[in-house]
Amino acid sequence: MKAKVEIQNVGGIRGRIAFELERGKVNEVVAPNATGKTSLVRGLSAVLSAPFRDEFIINEAINLGIKGERGSKWEEIVNIYEDFAKISVTLDSDVKEYKVHKDGTVKKAPFGDERFLLAGLLTGECKTIRQLLTGNDKFDWIVNKLSRANFYERFYRDVKEERKTIESRKGEVERKIQEIAEKLKEKEQLEKQRDTVSMSLEEIKKRLDIEKQKLLEKRKNLNIKINKLKEEIEIRKGELRRKMKEKEELERGMKKDKETIKKLDKEIASIAIDKIRRDVEKKRNELDNKINELKNQRDEYRGNVNLFQEVLLEMKRGKKEESLCPVCHKSKITFKEVKATVSEYEEKVRIINSQIKKLNIEKEKENQKIVEEERKKAARERERTERLKSIKYKESRLKMINTEIPQITMDISKKSENINKMIEELKVLETKTKDEDEALNNEIKQLEQTLNDISEKIGNIKGFVEEYKKEKVGSVWIDPSVAEKIYSKWLTFLDALMNYLREMIHEHRERARTRFNQQIKELMDILEFTEFDQVALTADDYRLVVFRKGFVNQPIRTLSMSEKYAIATLLQITLKETYLPDIPFFVIDEVILSFDENRKRKIFAYLNEQAKQNNWFVIVTRLSEDVNKILVKPLEIK
Template sequence: MNLNVKLTNISNFEHSEFNFRSGCINILEMPNAAGKSAILKAIATAYSFPLKSRIAEESATRLGIWRKVPPQPLAKIGSSRGIIEIKANGDVRTCIIETQEDIIVNQDGDEKFLFTSFVSIESELFRRISGGEDSLKWLLPAVSKVEDYERVLNVVFSIFDKIEKSLQITKDKKSHLELLKSEIERTKEELTIVEQELEDINQEIEKAKDKMDPELKKKYEKTSAKIENLRTKINEKEKEVKNSSNDLRRLAKEIERHKKELEDIDTKISEIDVELKQLGTDKEVKREIENIEKELDDLGKKRAIIQYRLKMFKSALSLNEGTCPLCGSGEFNKNYIQNRIEETQRELNKTDSEARAFTAKKENLARKLERIKDLNKKLPELLDKKQYIEREIDKLHREIEPIELKTRSLDNEIKALKSELAEKEELLNKLREKIMEKSEVKELYRKIELLLERKGELSARLSQKYEEIEEISKINILEREIPLDRAEELCKLYIAALNEVLNWLKNRINEQKKGFAERFNKSIDNVITRLKFKNLKVWIDSEDLRILIKRGESHQLIASLSLSEKSVIAVLLQIAIKEAFLPKVPIFLIDEVITDFDKERAYEVIKYLLEVAKEKDWIIILAKVGEKSSIMQISSIDEITKIF
């Protein structure tokens, strides 16, 4: 298998092409600052983009492959666009690096490539190991589904906490409810006793009234009845006011809920507006597509002319004698024709490269156009929904107005009734004073006053307790009002279901960790065994994913190793990670690093990589500093010494 890499306006390269072979070690040798690292980074870009995770973006930024904020680092300074084209066994990858925008790819790569298949002093693993970090926890989300599971786990935990709090509140409310019921029963018993005492005293007063002036008695009874009637009316009006207040609170909650919906919609509309400004209008994008189609059409015509010229030169070459109208002298010149064929073929390749770049950009613009259409479709839907909610809020405000008007009217009526009640009570007191001229009746009325005062206190207490019961009769669980008598059972059902989900997620996370550790440990053990490092054992703990190192009988920490030892361990770990987690992409890139080892260690590692390249038909590229630019293929163990 061959890997053909074409770079246009990438780093130092204006138009350059490189070829690498599988089944061997490709030694990419160049002077310092000549661009060898840029070639490896270009390959890594083609096989890793687009990036999806935060850690991949951070790693790509550190490697100098990509920036969230332009200009993009791989594009040649002064150019508006860089192009990476890679061909391998019929697979064609094209990356367009828009200097002031982003990286566009014709097919998705795998961001795991950055963590598994690229070794340099700037790569994530090498950087962490060099810093003494002894855990591979950071790698787990990049090569497994742990991050997805943990994201869901956090959401479920959040819901679980809310339900547990709701359950505790429910239990507290139920305890309080039982206490309130008990207090109500005691208050009712006391009220019954007071009412009985009042009845007994009233009977005694009635007996005394029989002896009083009939006219005074009649007036007293009429005033008492009027007072009772006024109190009944006041109670009825106050109940109406209470019901109106409840309605107003309910409507206010509805309005608040709708306002929150409006805020969410406004946020979405704002996000769509920002995205549409970034994307541009559909007319602008269509115009860009039309321009690209024109460019592609022109390139197609140009290609047809170039192909015709190439055909003519090849036909002329087949003559191999006599005169040649294509040769400058008119006489047949084989070298001249061969040179023109090569020039024309290069021109054709360049035209094809430009066409692929324009095609990739057109596809990206087509996706952008679809996104614009989708957003333009969503926007009126959101605006319609916003108008509907605003109408609902207006409707609720209109419902509130008559209720508020009615409440004010009731308040005025209650005020008037209470004023009339005060007058009647004053009159009754005067009548009572006349009746109480007799000492025995006076004492009875004094007792009634005390009992009525006590009855009022008990009635007020009962009303307060009933109001408290009404207030705690429902509980909000996950934005739903649930009756208190059903809330505890519902919370327990939720908790049982959530516990099952949590256990399932935890098991999946543990399985991912265990699987990660097993795959890695099997791979690193294989690497060390094949390298014949008999006294060295490296593995990771399946629980905390710490890297453990054992030499002979002694254990060592990463932090205790020398810088060169850390480098060796980092390379061994990287090889193991590659073989364990991305073996299907047969490319492994090493930017110097190994050539900095002592010769014995470097020889063993390169020997092992050569065996892997042959066994698995991998393309392994090792970049190193040299006086001249060249690509050398190491196909046998005997040739390894040429590297040093």
């Protein structure tokens, strides 16, 4: 099986080049100097890792020359004479394509794995080598960015942000409760003051004659009515402000819900379940055919095993050194040859069993594609239904509010008109009382003004309390004291969740570290890196430690250049096998070529075996002045 790669306008490559890579092998890319070998590596890296979301990965893409510096008007990967760069990888019917404009606008991006930039490359510019060359032994990004700890960290940041929001809301509610309490206390004091003023006013009125008392009684009643109406108006204004605020929030919420539904409709429409089923069924049929062919071949080999084992048994019994070939029945065959033939056919049976197992695993992966897409679609549809319910509730509530607002406005207007009429009546009564004792009238007027001022303040307080007596939690308006309790319980839950997430982050970091250390130890044994006893990540701060023979600690900064490249090779192969086994690509430049022939041969042999076992495309680049263009061919392992 082969993968077709097309690269257009990438770095030093102007125009389009295309080549094929063979799966299950080490593919050698040979190129003369300045013909785009580095650009080829960058192009492959981009299409296998885009899109880039994590800030750490974005910085790595900038360091590798895949993205331009922040604020730059030119995307680094695009040829300086062209408007865009395009890279595609076609494997069977699956096409991954990355197209980016020279200004950095991504026109098309595959569903790549951005971790490929950290674990899928072994080049002179990769993160591991850059760090080793500077002597920096802090490799915590291995467990933070490549393991599932990264998922829990993103979740932890979201929960932390949510906690910050809830804590802010709780603080606002507590301030609101405090303000309401202070206002109510002020109202209580004003009411006592009003009672005192009213009593003083009553005492003065007793000193007036009966006729004047009647006039004053009318004024009193009018003032009481006016003050009551003013209080009612302030209450209604507070209610009106709350309704208007709720209306704005509902309209914003509906707009957001509709935008979300539009986005969800696009996502749902893009999930073509039937096509995926057909593709999966087609792939399963192909795999079943391959499995059946392998089973037939295995049965044939097993028959040959049984046939030659019978001959072997007869020769042992008769103590014969030669026997007639059981296949052709003509030539003679020795005991050693019979035994070797049995072993040969048994090995073929074992290889076929391994191939059948891999094909069955591949079938199961195909089944999971349908399950995953159906789950995604169902999740989008559930969210869409919830958004529709939310819109329906908001529309119903808006309809009610739009009916209530004109009613409140009209009520305020009517009460204001009544106040104006009563004020006019007061003016008439005031004219009638001008002939009364001016000193008493002035005192009465002053007390009435004081009473009016107090009543107005009380009305303002009632309006304030009416406006802020409800707190919106979610889509429900409730008492601020209840909201404060809800926010407190919410914060308690979020604190517990954050503690759990911190534990999970630590657990997955440790699990990733242990697995990484085990993998690199096994790889060192296989590749016979005997100059080191151990290369591992520490448990406390995830620093890379290197121990020479006799477990002598060797600081990274003191390693020779060749030793740093050797350790980088161990690290990158381990990262690839540990964290990205399902991505069938591993890209290597001339780093390995600087090793001695024995080590280079062992590494290439190991990579070739891994390519066969895992069905990978291993790509190794090499400079050569013996060619005049880029050539791609399977590497001959000697």
